[in-house]
Amino acid sequence: MAKEKPPKVTIVEVAERAGVSLGTVSRVLNNDIHVAPDTRERVVSVVRELGYVANRQARGLKGSKTNTIGILVPDLGTGYIGEIMHGVDAELALHQLDLMLFTTHRAATKEANYVANMVRGMVDGLLVVLPRNPADYVGTLSRRNFPFVLIDHQGTGSPCPSVGAMNWQGAYNATEHLIKLGHTRIGFITGSMDLGAAIERLGGYKAALKTYHVTEDPQLIYKGSFFQPEGYAGACALLDIEPPPTAIFASNDVMAMGAMDAVRSRGLRVPEDISILGFDDIPQAAVVRPALTTVRQPLREMGGLAAQMLIDKLKNPTTELGRTELPTELIVRASISPPKDRAG
Amino acid sequence: MAKEKPPKVTIVEVAERAGVSLGTVSRVLNNDIHVAPDTRERVVSVVRELGYVANRQARGLKGSKTNTIGILVPDLGTGYIGEIMHGVDAELALHQLDLMLFTTHRAATKEANYVANMVRGMVDGLLVVLPRNPADYVGTLSRRNFPFVLIDHQGTGSPCPSVGAMNWQGAYNATEHLIKLGHTRIGFITGSMDLGAAIERLGGYKAALKTYHVTEDPQLIYKGSFFQPEGYAGACALLDIEPPPTAIFASNDVMAMGAMDAVRSRGLRVPEDISILGFDDIPQAAVVRPALTTVRQPLREMGGLAAQMLIDKLKNPTTELGRTELPTELIVRASISPPKDRAG
DNA sequence: TATAGTGGTGGAAACGTTTCCATGAATATC
DNA sequence: GATATTCATGGAAACGTTTCCACCACTATA
Numbered sequence: 001m002a003k004e005k006p007p008k009v010t011i012v013e014v015a016e017r018a019g020v021s022l023g024t025v026s027r028v029l030n031n032d033i034h035v036a037p038d039t040r041e042r043v044v045s046v047v048r049e050l051g052y053v054a055n056r057q058a059r060g061l062k063g064s065k066t067n068t069i070g071i072l073v074p075d076l077g078t079g080y081i082g083e084i085m086h087g088v089d090a091e092l093a094l095h096q097l098d099l100m101l102f103t104t105h106r107a108a109t110k111e112a113n114y115v116a117n118m119v120r121g122m123v124d125g126l127l128v129v130l131p132r133n134p135a136d137y138v139g140t141l142s143r144r145n146f147p148f149v150l151i152d153h154q155g156t157g158s159p160c161p162s163v164g165a166m167n168w169q170g171a172y173n174a175t176e177h178l179i180k181l182g183h184t185r186i187g188f189i190t191g192s193m194d195l196g197a198a199i200e201r202l203g204g205y206k207a208a209l210k211t212y213h214v215t216e217d218p219q220l221i222y223k224g225s226f227f228q229p230e231g232y233a234g235a236c237a238l239l240d241i242e243p244p245p246t247a248i249f250a251s252n253d254v255m256a257m258g259a260m261d262a263v264r265s266r267g268l269r270v271p272e273d274i275s276i277l278g279f280d281d282i283p284q285a286a287v288v289r290p291a292l293t294t295v296r297q298p299l300r301e302m303g304g305l306a307a308q309m310l311i312d313k314l315k316n317p318t319t320e321l322g323r324t325e326l327p328t329e330l331i332v333r334a335s336i337s338p339p340k341d342r343a344g
Numbered sequence: 345m346a347k348e349k350p351p352k353v354t355i356v357e358v359a360e361r362a363g364v365s366l367g368t369v370s371r372v373l374n375n376d377i378h379v380a381p382d383t384r385e386r387v388v389s390v391v392r393e394l395g396y397v398a399n400r401q402a403r404g405l406k407g408s409k410t411n412t413i414g415i416l417v418p419d420l421g422t423g424y425i426g427e428i429m430h431g432v433d434a435e436l437a438l439h440q441l442d443l444m445l446f447t448t449h450r451a452a453t454k455e456a457n458y459v460a461n462m463v464r465g466m467v468d469g470l471l472v473v474l475p476r477n478p479a480d481y482v483g484t485l486s487r488r489n490f491p492f493v494l495i496d497h498q499g500t501g502s503p504c505p506s507v508g509a510m511n512w513q514g515a516y517n518a519t520e521h522l523i524k525l526g527h528t529r530i531g532f533i534t535g536s537m538d539l540g541a542a543i544e545r546l547g548g549y550k551a552a553l554k555t556y557h558v559t560e561d562p563q564l565i566y567k568g569s570f571f572q573p574e575g576y577a578g579a580c581a582l583l584d585i586e587p588p589p590t591a592i593f594a595s596n597d598v599m600a601m602g603a604m605d606a607v608r609s610r611g612l613r614v615p616e617d618i619s620i621l622g623f624d625d626i627p628q629a630a631v632v633r634p635a636l637t638t639v640r641q642p643l644r645e646m647g648g649l650a651a652q653m654l655i656d657k658l659k660n661p662t663t664e665l666g667r668t669e670l671p672t673e674l675i676v677r678a679s680i681s682p683p684k685d686r687a688g
Numbered sequence: 689t690a691t692a693g694t695g696g697t698g699g700a701a702a703c704g705t706t707t708c709c710a711t712g713a714a715t716a717t718c
Numbered sequence: 719g720a721t722a723t724t725c726a727t728g729g730a731a732a733c734g735t736t737t738c739c740a741c742c743a744c745t746a747t748a
Contacts, residue, residue, distance in 0.1 A: 010734060011735065020697075023698065023699075023700090023738095024696085024697060026737080027696095033695090034697080035695095035696070036695085039696080039697085051460070054735075055405070055465040055733085056464070056466045057465045057734075058703090059734080060401040060703095061405050061702095061704065061734080061735070061736090063703090068444075076426050076429050079423055082423070085420050086419070086420045089420060099445045101433075101443045103437065120397040120399055121400050121401045122401075122442075284628045284631055288628075354703095355705065367729075368728075371726095377725095380725085380726060383726075383727085399704055399705070401704075402705035402706090403704080403705055404733095405703090405706090405732095405733050405734065406704080406705045406732070465734085
């Protein structure tokens with residue numbers, strides 16, 4: 001085994017080699033003004049020669065900033081989270097910040113736990129995607145003036161730094177679209193009702209029905225969970241109702257795809273026999289056949305904006321962050337059409 | 345603004361409160377054997393009471409380990425990377441390790457750069473997904489005995505710690521399957537030929553043709569890049585050949601989907617007029633219609649295995665890591681059938 | 689020419705841990 | 719009962735930085 005001693009090159013070695021004090025090297029590295037041009041140049045060349053890179057631990061310890069921000073996500077399975085992270089990452093790259101990723105695996109208890117840990121010197125700021133029970137820690141965080149932004153969370157109660165999409169409006173518009181196509185029996189599959197987004201989407205659906213004087217039938221609302229199997233089960237349940245709905249609006253794309261499978265397994269066609277509508281516009285939505293009509297959430301933009309807000313706060317701790325909602329957009333694809341009785 | 349002083353509770357405060365020395369507290373925290381049970385208990389209760397959490401920077405600085413491992417990925421857009429990270433994350437969680445995520449945005453130059461930086465005290469080990477030019481740094485890393493594992497990279501030249509899939513075998517089996525269905529003109533769309541995986545897949549395809557005495561037609565091999573537009577373009581080019589292929593084997597699923605679109609846009613049907621085959625088995629493959637027949641790479645398992653290898657190395661630095669290849673599996677779905685002339 | 693100001697630099701403290709060494713008490717061995 | 723061994727603990731050094739303070743050698747100002 002060729003176990004060489006790792007040639008740990010520290011700031012001290014650089015200082016010796018450049019014939020200056022260690023403090024001067026530090027000043028050069030941090031672009032301090034008070035350094036003579038030729039000294040600076042000498043130090044820089046030694047740094048390059050030795051391949052010196054500052055130890056982040058030490059830097060973080062003293063300076064108490066890490067140039068790293070943390071992101072807490074429920075899991076990594078869905079393209080949904082990936083898109084958000086994409087946006088975050090792009091923004092962070094612009095500012096030379098690094099990203100630390102934590103997964104709660106959907107265990108709500110872990111969330112507060114992680115938050116407590118991260119705050120202790122690991123990261124300068126925190127992004128929480130799809131927070132489960134933020135009430136447990138937002139109080140502490142804002143009291144300590146620790147920078148954080150929640151992503152895709154509906155502020156229940158007091159407003160806090162967060163970025164979301166206009167869920168209510170998106171669901172309203174989509175439902176309206178279906179009604180205008182002639183649908184009057186529209187099934188709805190909800191998300192996990194402990195998430196604000198799910199509540200808002202249901203609210204938008206109901207509001208649109210009311211506006212257009214379509215009677216709301218409680219039977220047509222199926223309680224789902226944002227996972228594919230629930231979409232399947234929900235569609236099955238809805239199709240058993242007499243008369244069955246002519247359209248099904250699922251609270252996210254994953255469930256919409258489950259619903260599609262259910263429809264097909266009954267020998268029915270999408271959209272001829274029944275229209276299917278989703279929410280999110282995940283990458284799969286465009287490639288599924290028939291392509292899924294859905295409400296686009298600007299996930300990447302949401303991630304980017306959240307990162308931007310956090311960076312603002314980092315640079316200027318007195319900034320007060322609020323809630324921002326980005327508009328959603330109805331993306332019409334092949335999975336919907338007028339109801340059969342009208343189409344003919 | 346209610347800017348409270350963050351009540352930084354350090355190990356010193358815990359020590360005072362528990363009436364022991366700071367060293368003792370550290371021992372308790374690190375589960376050292378030499379601590380009296382009642383002392384331990386007292387310290388633990390104070391820790392809980394004060395909500396003390398060790399500062400990672402300081403811990404890392406002295407102990408020179410961070411309990412964090414780094415993962416370097418080209419980007420986050422595709423489900424492909426997400427699946428691998430999923431596997432990595434699950435394994436890491438078991439060992440209480442944290443994950444630091446770096447994105448190169450497909451810029452090869454950034455890769456070596458990041459590696460150099462990360463090695464300096466930020467992380468204990470390194471995972472590199474789809475390395476572009478590993479030759480630039482594997483030498484340095486292994487000379488320093490710094491733990492790392494490459495994921496989905498074909499060792500060009502000297503073997504190094506890496507996890508991959510049996511690309512050659514997978515492509516061979518898939519091609520064989522097509523041949524046995526009766527196809528003799530099989531188009532092939534390659535990946536980026538600077539990646540080992542692309543080379544191996546092409547090799548498997550060619551080998552199968554040879555085994556079954558199917559003449560290899562250079563016209564039928566289209567140079568692609570692993571991105572969807574190349575799949576579309578490739579299929580268009582292949583369909584223009586006279587006589588056209590009866591099946592197209594794309595080097596990954598994303599290109600296969602591009603190819604499907606191309607076929608459809610020509611008014612042809614999949615699989616009746618032309619069979620389409622992919623590689624990877626990304627989540628979309630199952631939901632596309634017709635569902636895509638593909639070669640499954642065990643991405644999650646690959647991530648998990650890589651993490652496991654890295655952890656082994658961390659625990660026992662003398663371990664020598666080698667290359668492991670996980671088997672691929674042909675997943676037969678609806679996108680292939682016997683060629684038309686035979687089907688009838 | 690004396691004095692105040694200024695820019696460049698060295699020295700040292702501090703950040704919050706881990707870990708090694710030393711110490712004294714308690715137990716085991718002869 | 720004296721010595722050797724073990725165990726729990728305190729004290730202090732070390733990790734690699736940043737940053738504050740002090741110093742010196744200048745250059746302007748009076």
